[in-house]
Amino acid sequence: MTTTPPDHPRTDSPLTPPPGCPAHSIGPIGPGGVRRLYGPEAEADPVGLYNELRTEHGAVAPVLVHGDLPAWLILGYAENLEVMRTPSRFSRDSRRWRELQNGRVPADSPLLPVVAWQPLCVFADGEEHERLRAAVTESMNRFDRRGIRRYVVRFANQLVDSFAADGKAELVEQFAEHLPMLTLTQLLGMPDEYGPRLVDAARDMLKGTETAIASNEYVMKTLRQLVAAKRALPGKDFASWLLEHRADLADDEAAEHLRLVLITAYETTANLIANTLRMVLTDPRFRASLAGGHMTLPDAVEQVLWDAPPFGRVYGRWATGDTEFADQKIKSGDLLVLGLAAGNIDPAIRPDLSVPVHGNRSHLSFSSGPHECPGQDIGRAIADTGIDALLVRLPDIELAVLEDQLDWESSLLSRRLMAVPVRFTPREPEAAQVTGSPVMPMPPESPKFPAPAPPPQEAPAAPVPASDRVRAWWRSLTRWLRAR
Known part of the structure; x- marks a missing residue:
């Protein structure tokens, strides 16, 4: 799933690497020399991309997600666990996303179905999360x-x-x-x-x-x-x-x-x-x-589950305040993308990927x-x-x-x-x-x-194109989100 970058993407993101950074010379490259996490090049060899980002930036790397929006990709195994386990620093509430608050997320962005806030346990923290999560987990048990x-x-x-x-x-x-x-x-x-x-x-x-x-x-x-x-x-x-x-x-x-x-x-x-x-x-x-x-x-x-996890990455977490993390300066409202596949192949815990894990369940x-x-x-x-x-x-x-x-x-x-x-x-x-x-x-x-099949030969008179309905639906959703 890819989208065309906007005509005038932002280049003033705090995630932009300084001049001379290796990201300026190796693709797939977006504005400011930051690598894109989407598009044909990134999708063709995600493991190669993760390895190069790890070499260039360490455990946490600046990236661009759909629409050339800035984000941080968590590559390290330990760093992924820290983000997952510290909701006080990295919230699951997507309403904190600064790009969304500032109106920089297009209404038809493919990110919205994944990150648009809903009253669900996966977007909640604290007591509300505990209430909703308990209903799900205890019923499953x-x-x-x-x-x-x-x-x-x-x-x-x-x-x-x-x-x-x-x-x-x-x-x-x-x-x-x-x-x-x-x-x-x-x-x-x-x-x-x-x-x-x-x-x-x-x-x-x-x-x-x-x-x-x-x-x-x-x-x-x-x-x-x-x-x-x-x-x-x-x-x-x-x-x-x-x-x-x-x-x-x-x-x-x-x-x-x-x-x-x-x-x-x-x-x-x-x-x-x-x-x-x-x-x-x-x-x-x-x-x-x-x-x-x-x-x-x-x-x-x-x-x-170690080598080919069902979800390679998860969007996301949002920084609750300015913080320094893995030698990177994270700003309040920044989007963090959990790199499940990247963390599972972190050389710090798996120096030789050919060695079987023998039932080890500590993957991400x-x-x-x-x-x-x-x-x-x-x-x-x-x-x-x-x-x-x-x-x-x-x-x-x-x-x-x-x-x-x-x-x-x-x-x-x-x-x-x-x-x-x-x-x-x-x-x-x-x-x-x-x-x-x-x-x-x-x-x-x-x-x-x-x-998802071809439309019938005889359609109702003057139908509203499906793509227009989709865009209108997302516009109404994002207007509602921004008004909250």
């Missing part, structure tokens, strides 16, 4: 982990059944993108039928297409229906537990946090499954270790501190249990193309695999397991969201 794995095995087998007889499959679209959502809808308390629709809506939202806002509206309408159903008839599921929690969430608060959990867990787990499949199918260390019994699949998942992939991912064990369970079920069903599965022929797509937060084509000996599908029953009935007229 009520899950029976063995029950989660049973759901994962059930849905993984159903997905394998859909292509087992073909002798070939594309595992991102046919497996990795569906397994997390099917499992999550079950855990939230929805019927199975919602899973495929929500996969399409979530993918559309995360790609930022012209129908992304309509897809978000579909997701929210579905979740509001879920909240209403669980208010009337609670069950043994996350949505019911969230509503029952002593935090006493309002219906809108509950629906927004359900979306937060659903979309965040879906995207990270789908990426984790795809990346783990790639490494299991292509890396000789994994093939030999798995076959020889020296490395369990959960160990393989942890290795991937799930963040740390007050905002550490509360559902990380659920994501791990979905990934390792699902992949294990796939390998049991298709033991001779192999990549159908050379590894260097795999296509990648870069987005604001991650670099994800577009496809993992495989081949295997065709097998007859197994009888699908049927357990339980829907806990929320399908509505008489389930909402329809526009899929």
